[in-house]
Amino acid sequence: MTPEEIRLVRSSWSMIAERSDAFTARFYDHLFVIDAGAADLFNGVNMTIQRWKLAQTLGVVVQALDDLDALLPAVAALGRRHTRYGVLHHHFDSVGAALLQAFVDTLGQQFTPAVRAAWVRAYSLVATEMQKGLGNAPPPLRLDGRDAATG
Numbered sequence: 001m002t003p004e005e006i007r008l009v010r011s012s013w014s015m016i017a018e019r020s021d022a023f024t025a026r027f028y029d030h031l032f033v034i035d036a037g038a039a040d041l042f043n044g045v046n047m048t049i050q051r052w053k054l055a056q057t058l059g060v061v062v063q064a065l066d067d068l069d070a071l072l073p074a075v076a077a078l079g080r081r082h083t084r085y086g087v088l089h090h091h092f093d094s095v096g097a098a099l100l101q102a103f104v105d106t107l108g109q110q111f112t113p114a115v116r117a118a119w120v121r122a123y124s125l126v127a128t129e130m131q132k133g134l135g136n137a138p139p140p141l142r143l144d145g146r147d148a149a150t151g
Contacts, residue, residue, distance in 0.1 A: 001065055001118070001121055001122060001125065003066075004118075005117075005118040005121055005122070006065045006066055006118075008114055008115045008118035008119075009062055009065060009115075009118045009119060009122050010062055010063075010065075012103070012107060012110070012111070012115045012118075012119070013058065013059065013062040015106075015107060015110060016103070016106055016107070017055070017059060019106065020051075020055035020058075020059075021051055021052075021055070022106065023055070023102055023103075023105075023106045024050075024051035024052075024054045024055050024102070025051060026101070026102040026105045026106060027054065027098050027099055027101075027102035028042075028047065028050075028051065028098075030097070030098035030101045030102055030105075031094060031095060031098035034094045034097050034098055035090075035091065035094035035098075038091055038094055038095075040086075041085055041086050041087065041091075057078070061075070061122070061126055062122075065122060068125075072125075072129050075126050075129040075130055075133070076129045076130065076132050076133040077133060078130055078133065079129065079130030079131060079132060079133020079134050080133040080134070080135075081133075082130065082133070082134065083133075083134055083135065087134065088134075089131055089134060092127040092130070092131060095127070096120075096123050096124075096127060099119070099123060100116065100119065100120070100123075103115075103116070103119060
């Protein structure tokens with residue numbers, strides 16, 4: 001990621017962080033509409049705690065975007081842990097779409113095309129590494145009908 005993309009991700013996350021519970025609630029609302037099967041992965045899960053975990057994880061990722069040597073192995077390990085929950089490669093497309101929609105809901109007009117592109121790039125980076133952690137080579141991540149890694 002470029003320094004400008006990292007700056008855009010960080011500045012937009014700082015706007016989200018103060019309302020992260022609402023943001024993560026919107027994320028899960030969208031995820032369960034986009035991919036009803038994903039909702040089954042959360043049966044019996046305390047969603048208040050889950051939303052907090054997601055916000056904390058996103059915050060850590062945002063802060064580590066300029067230290068990929070530390071971030072990528074941690075994200076791959078996170079992917080390995082997600083195999084225990086039944087996460088499959090196709091879930092990453094659903095998560096990406098839900099994440100982008102939650103940003104639209106939360107940031108409105110502040111979620112500019114440049115900010116959106118920066119988040120697509122950041123999510124692609126993280127999702128690709130997490131999918132590697134699932135054990136098989138990931139298929140190309142697709143957001144908006146495009147390969148997110150190449151834009």
